[in-house]
Amino acid sequence: MDVVAFGQALGDLTIDDVRAIAEDLAQANSSPADELATTRSVLVIEQSLRRTHRLSNAAAVASAAATTVQDVAVRAHVQMPDPGVTRVARSAAQLARGLVVCDSPGVNDAVRFLGRGWHRLPSVVRL
Numbered sequence: 001m002d003v004v005a006f007g008q009a010l011g012d013l014t015i016d017d018v019r020a021i022a023e024d025l026a027q028a029n030s031s032p033a034d035e036l037a038t039t040r041s042v043l044v045i046e047q048s049l050r051r052t053h054r055l056s057n058a059a060a061v062a063s064a065a066a067t068t069v070q071d072v073a074v075r076a077h078v079q080m081p082d083p084g085v086t087r088v089a090r091s092a093a094q095l096a097r098g099l100v101v102c103d104s105p106g107v108n109d110a111v112r113f114l115g116r117g118w119h120r121l122p123s124v125v126r127l
Helices: 003-011 015-028 032-051 055-075 083-100 107-114
Strands: none
Touching: 003 055, 003 083, 015 055, 015 083, 032 055, 032 083, 032 107, 055 083, 083 107
8 A cells, every 4th residue: 555545545534434443543552562562663664764764755644644534524523623533643644654664674564553443444454
């Protein structure tokens, strides 16, 4: 999966999808071990972005991903801030950052781990 396909898939979400993904993300990251593994995954991605000088690209796609999720909520007239929407938007942003450097060593595993809870989005399942 690439960043463009991920962005398009995010644009196709409904608010019900966002709510379901938020719950799935909460369940996928419910233990201290999960939190530690999430932090490690984020660090692998960040180090790869720095090493490959792609921080600007990653910031742009992360912002677009988060905004796309927020736009789904706004169209559904959800009062913001909303904890579920925020969870999904943050997760989408981090996945998008990882997709920018998926060709770097170790990043595929990090993105795969961060993609847990996104099984409702077919393009993420293929990770």
